[in-house]
Amino acid sequence: MTLQEIKQNESIRALVRAGNQYLEAMGYTDHGPRHVGYVSDTASRILRSLGYDDHIVELAAIAGWVHDVGNAINRHNHGANGAILLYPVLREMGMDIQDVVCSITAVGNHEEHNGFISSPISAALAIGDKSDAHKSRVRNGKPDPTDIHDRVNFAIQENKVTIDCENKVICQSLTMDDTSSVMEYLTIYLERIQMCEAAAEFLGQRFALYINGSQVNNHKEG
DSSP, X not given: OXXXXXXXXXXXXXXXXXXXXXXHHHTOOOOSHHHHHHHHHHHHHHHHHTTOOHHHHHHHHHHHHHTTGGGXXXXXXXXXXXXXXXXXXXXXXXXXXXXXXXXXXXXXTOSTTTOOOOSHHHHHHHHHHHTOOOGGGSXXXXXXXXXXXXXXXXXXXXXXXXXXXXXXXXXXXXEEOTTSOHHHHHHHHHHHHHHHHHHHHHTTOEEEEEETTEEOSSOOOO
């Protein structure tokens, strides 16, 4: 099973679209192809850089693309809902049962408040998802100044996730303008940062977060 096949499946396309529309109605930032594409690319790039085989890398890319389909049902417990929705779809597509199980376990555990990192795919998915913060997530490029999520995302001009295999560090570097502040970023992203730290540790790495060149978490060089 390939990512391209997943992208072309009409059931998955409909679920991604419905989840994104539902969250738009709630006033949430983008959760459509832009977001799932970022998560898919980042998750697969992490595992590829760390030397995982092509099959595992492809499964990480797939998990990244489908991880938010549960939003088509409800924002609450969308990870678990998505896993349940995906099982019959992936089986009908002919995905191997072990690959299905790996994928839905990762999807079902990507929410920071109740997820648990149990596999490389799950770890890479968590970092890919929780690291996505950028002004392009703000719908129509017009932030709501009363919405902290819009303010924070709109303030982020650059977002880079790099993998330093030699020093075993996965580093996220953000560049923010004064539309928001580091304090506001931490207000909504703290649990997500902690999940990234746990995910990186599972992969034998450390997670380092820098904002405007300053270290934010407790990662130490060397």
